[in-house]
Amino acid sequence: MTEKIKNITIALAGNPNSGKTTVFNSLTGMRQHVGNYPGVTVEKKEGLCHHKDFVLNIVDLPGTYSLTAYSAEEIVARNFIVEEKPDVVVDVIDSANIERNLYLAVQLMEMEAPIVLAFNMSDVAKNKGLIFDIEMLSSLFGLPIVQTIGNKDQGINELLEATVKTAQDKQRCSNLRIKYGKEIEDELEKLQQQLQTEKDLLKKFNSRWIAVKLLEQDEEILKQVKDTKVLDAAQDSINHLREIFGEEPEIIIADRRYGFISGACQEAVKNTIETRHNRSDMIDAVVTHRVFGLPIFVALMYIVFDLTFRIGKWPMGWLEGLFGFLSRYISGFWPTGQESLIKSLIVDGILGGVGGVVIFLPNILLLFMAIAVLEGTGYMARAAFVTDRIMHKIGLHGKSFIPMLIGFGCTVPAIMACRILENRRNRITTILVLPLFSCGARITIYALFIPAFFALKWRGAVMLLIYFIGIVLAVIAAKILRLTLLRGETVPFVMELPPYRMPTFKAILIHMWERGWLYLKKAGTVILVISVILWFAGNFPRSAVEQEEEDISQKQILEYSITGRLSGFLEPAFKPLGFDKRIVTALIGAMAAKEVFVAQMGITYAISEHEDVSVLREKLRADYTPLQAFCIMLFCLISAPCVATVAVTRAETGRIGWAIFQWAGLTALAYVVTLVVYQLGMYLS
Amino acid sequence: MKSKEEISLRKVSSGTLVMLLKIDAGQGLKVRLAAMGLLPGVQFTVINNGHPGPFVIDLKGNRMVLGKGMADKMLVKPISKND
Ligand SMILES: Nc1nc2c(ncn2[C@@H]2O[C@H](COP(=O)(O)OP(=O)(O)O)[C@@H](O)[C@H]2O)c(=O)[nH]1
Numbered sequence: 001m002t003e004k005i006k007n008i009t010i011a012l013a014g015n016p017n018s019g020k021t022t023v024f025n026s027l028t029g030m031r032q033h034v035g036n037y038p039g040v041t042v043e044k045k046e047g048l049c050h051h052k053d054f055v056l057n058i059v060d061l062p063g064t065y066s067l068t069a070y071s072a073e074e075i076v077a078r079n080f081i082v083e084e085k086p087d088v089v090v091d092v093i094d095s096a097n098i099e100r101n102l103y104l105a106v107q108l109m110e111m112e113a114p115i116v117l118a119f120n121m122s123d124v125a126k127n128k129g130l131i132f133d134i135e136m137l138s139s140l141f142g143l144p145i146v147q148t149i150g151n152k153d154q155g156i157n158e159l160l161e162a163t164v165k166t167a168q169d170k171q172r173c174s175n176l177r178i179k180y181g182k183e184i185e186d187e188l189e190k191l192q193q194q195l196q197t198e199k200d201l202l203k204k205f206n207s208r209w210i211a212v213k214l215l216e217q218d219e220e221i222l223k224q225v226k227d228t229k230v231l232d233a234a235q236d237s238i239n240h241l242r243e244i245f246g247e248e249p250e251i252i253i254a255d256r257r258y259g260f261i262s263g264a265c266q267e268a269v270k271n272t273i274e275t276r277h278n279r280s281d282m283i284d285a286v287v288t289h290r291v292f293g294l295p296i297f298v299a300l301m302y303i304v305f306d307l308t309f310r311i312g313k314w315p316m317g318w319l320e321g322l323f324g325f326l327s328r329y330i331s332g333f334w335p336t337g338q339e340s341l342i343k344s345l346i347v348d349g350i351l352g353g354v355g356g357v358v359i360f361l362p363n364i365l366l367l368f369m370a371i372a373v374l375e376g377t378g379y380m381a382r383a384a385f386v387t388d389r390i391m392h393k394i395g396l397h398g399k400s401f402i403p404m405l406i407g408f409g410c411t412v413p414a415i416m417a418c419r420i421l422e423n424r425r426n427r428i429t430t431i432l433v434l435p436l437f438s439c440g441a442r443i444t445i446y447a448l449f450i451p452a453f454f455a456l457k458w459r460g461a462v463m464l465l466i467y468f469i470g471i472v473l474a475v476i477a478a479k480i481l482r483l484t485l486l487r488g489e490t491v492p493f494v495m496e497l498p499p500y501r502m503p504t505f506k507a508i509l510i511h512m513w514e515r516g517w518l519y520l521k522k523a524g525t526v527i528l529v530i531s532v533i534l535w536f537a538g539n540f541p542r543s544a545v546e547q548e549e550e551d552i553s554q555k556q557i558l559e560y561s562i563t564g565r566l567s568g569f570l571e572p573a574f575k576p577l578g579f580d581k582r583i584v585t586a587l588i589g590a591m592a593a594k595e596v597f598v599a600q601m602g603i604t605y606a607i608s609e610h611e612d613v614s615v616l617r618e619k620l621r622a623d624y625t626p627l628q629a630f631c632i633m634l635f636c637l638i639s640a641p642c643v644a645t646v647a648v649t650r651a652e653t654g655r656i657g658w659a660i661f662q663w664a665g666l667t668a669l670a671y672v673v674t675l676v677v678y679q680l681g682m683y684l685s
Numbered sequence: 686m687k688s689k690e691e692i693s694l695r696k697v698s699s700g701t702l703v704m705l706l707k708i709d710a711g712q713g714l715k716v717r718l719a720a721m722g723l724l725p726g727v728q729f730t731v732i733n734n735g736h737p738g739p740f741v742i743d744l745k746g747n748r749m750v751l752g753k754g755m756a757d758k759m760l761v762k763p764i765s766k767n768d
Pocket of ligand 1: 023122124151377502
């Protein structure tokens with residue numbers, strides 16, 4: 001050891017539910033950074049860890065079962081290993097479930113990555129009666145193996161030790177090669193010969209791995225092959241193997257890998273007792289029951305939401321107080337009567353806009369805490385199953401149900417919760433229709449109009465009708481999207497049912513913190529900008545006359561401003577929907593956040609802040625019919641998701657295009673639906 | 686029960702050990718299942734055959750839940766029946 005490596009990059013790989021996140025948290029503590037892998041919406045977590053003289057940069061790869069090209073996660077994981085060349089790949093293995101977890105390890109080995117195996121869940125394995133001959137396994141695979149218990153921080157030091165040692169080792173890759181049997185080996189050899197010309201590919205991957213991938217018809221690799229002769233040769237080999245085995249070579253290859261693992265385990269793993277997780281089975285018999293499963297799920301979700309809003313009320317109040325104090329404090333700098341534009345910008349534009357977002361932070365933290373608990377215990381997998389029967393009918397996965405429920409609270413965390421959906425098409429479809437689930441902010445609009453226009457006994461029904469229309473439209477839209485733009489095999493349901501576990505406090509805290517920070521950062525920055533723009537549009541230009549006058553009213557400023565003029569311009573287009581200029585003005589404001597609609601209405605009617613909302617209702621009743629009121633609510637429900645939603649959709653889908661599509665699509669839908677309802681209503685009455 | 690016969694997994698009763706013979710699905714799905722250890726030739730026990738409740742199998746000590754559609758697509762051979 002003449003020179004010491006000080007900085008080491010570690011990639012953390014592993015199956016879902018192997019305890020990978022727990023190990024990652026244990027290694028990095030709170031020093032984490034969440035982002036996305038470039039170009040895709042796969043979450044990338046990084047963190048630092050100090051061990052002796054070394055600084056380890058740990059990158060959490062997506063949890064996968066395999067390294068094929070069938071999912072974005074798997075491609076991301078293997079590209080990271082190939083392109084970033086981490087010094088060591090630590091593969092976290094659920095040792096209570098050893099064979100399936102080693103499947104990924106074997107594929108990592110084939111990539112000639114330097115690997116350390118972390119046999120996690122070793123306490124669970126022990127309870128199951130599994131005894132490992134670690135030394136033998138280590139030599140069979142040619143890799144260092146460390147036993148760990150992630151949630152108790154056990155074995156983490158030893159894991160770091162082995163990792164650092166491997167990083168310094170020159171011969172750090174396993175030299176084990178799985179033998180695929182004569183027929184396949186012959187074809188592999190042929191292909192390897194052919195591959196000599198593919199200089200670019202060979203720079204990145206070893207030739208045997210490329211040959212295996214060609215037999216597996218790996219789309220990512222096929223795309224990178226330049227020589228058509230290679231492709232022809234690969235096709236010949238595949239046809240040949242198909243003929244011999246009567247099965248796709250890909251399946252045979254998987255079978256051989258499992259064969260190797262089984263062999264190794266037979267030698268080095270002993271199973272002493274034949275007990276299974278019976279307690280989990282018993283709980284499952286109840287919570288996934290065909291009849292009781294759904295009510296139990298709904299009840300649990302109800303408790304989650306109820307607690308979220310009940311407990312969240314207090315910190316929300318504090319935050320509201322804080323922002324109120326800030327705006328009063330800042331206003332205090334300007335003597336009354338000398339209202340400055342800068343004051344208005346800071347107080348109405350910035351504090352108003354950002355405050356409106358920050359206020360929801362407690363709700364979001366609580367919600368994600370609850371989700372972290374449900375996920376950590378293993379219940380989420382069951383919930384997905386229970387709701388799958390319903391969701392499947394509209395071409396979505398059972399797990400889509402959870403974001404939809406959250407959507408009734410606020411669309412922004414709902415879209416963020418879509419990360420639990422692995423399938424990209426499913427995720428995007430769900431994100432796109434989420435704004436149709438009427439969020440809490442829209443209640444302010446219903447609360448203004450419904451009591452103004454409908455008799456007490458009809459109020460509940462009207463409200464329910466609005467919500468119901470949203471749900472029906474979402475179902476139809478999802479179905480249409482799945483049949484057109486986002487078509488794809490609705491993956492038949494297969495899922496692992498992890499045994500029930502007690503999640504750790506630390507994991508929940510970290511999860512909560514991550515989501516909260518993402519929310520503040522992503523939504524916050526965009527919201528700030530848009531709030532300022534909308535403030536500007538609502539205040540400028542100003543007429544010269546007005547500036548001279550002492551008491552120019554908000555109403556006059558608004559009418560003269562860009563927003564006012566724009567609504568005048570747009571008014572004819574909204575006439576057929578029964579909207580006048582005032583409504584259009586308020587709708588423009590609602591683009592920032594749905595609550596703004598009510599505030600803007602107040603301004604156009606020159607209602608001062610001190611007056612009761614019933615004054616506004618009175619004036620509304622004088623100007624509009626119940627049909628118009630209903631149409632306004634309908635339009636607010638469907639149209640233009642708020643700025644925060646647009647920002648989060650962009651961030652979570654990775655493309656501004658989807659956000660624009662969502663915004664424009666929903667606005668168009670709102671226009672058509674409202675038009676039909678209004679015209680039909682007019683015709684009938 | 687007829688043994689040594691190919692039957693759809695859907696029709697297998699709880700507690701039966703079966704061997705997977707064939708999955709009637711597209712390439713992508715087959716490979717995904719293979720990665721999870723569901724390959725032709727593999728043996729597993731049916732824990733719950735779906736009525737009432739979900740279709741659950743035990744694959745080497747690991748519980749997996751299958752949709753009804755999935756269970757329809759899998760052809761298996763019962764190996765023994767423990768009552
Ligand atoms: N008994 C036990 N539980 C663990 C161990 N490692 C993680 N867990 C728990 O397993 C659950 C899933 O872990 P997580 O890290 O979220 O899994 P991931 O899906 O691989 O990221 C959590 O409730 C953890 O607390 C371990 O070594 N032993």
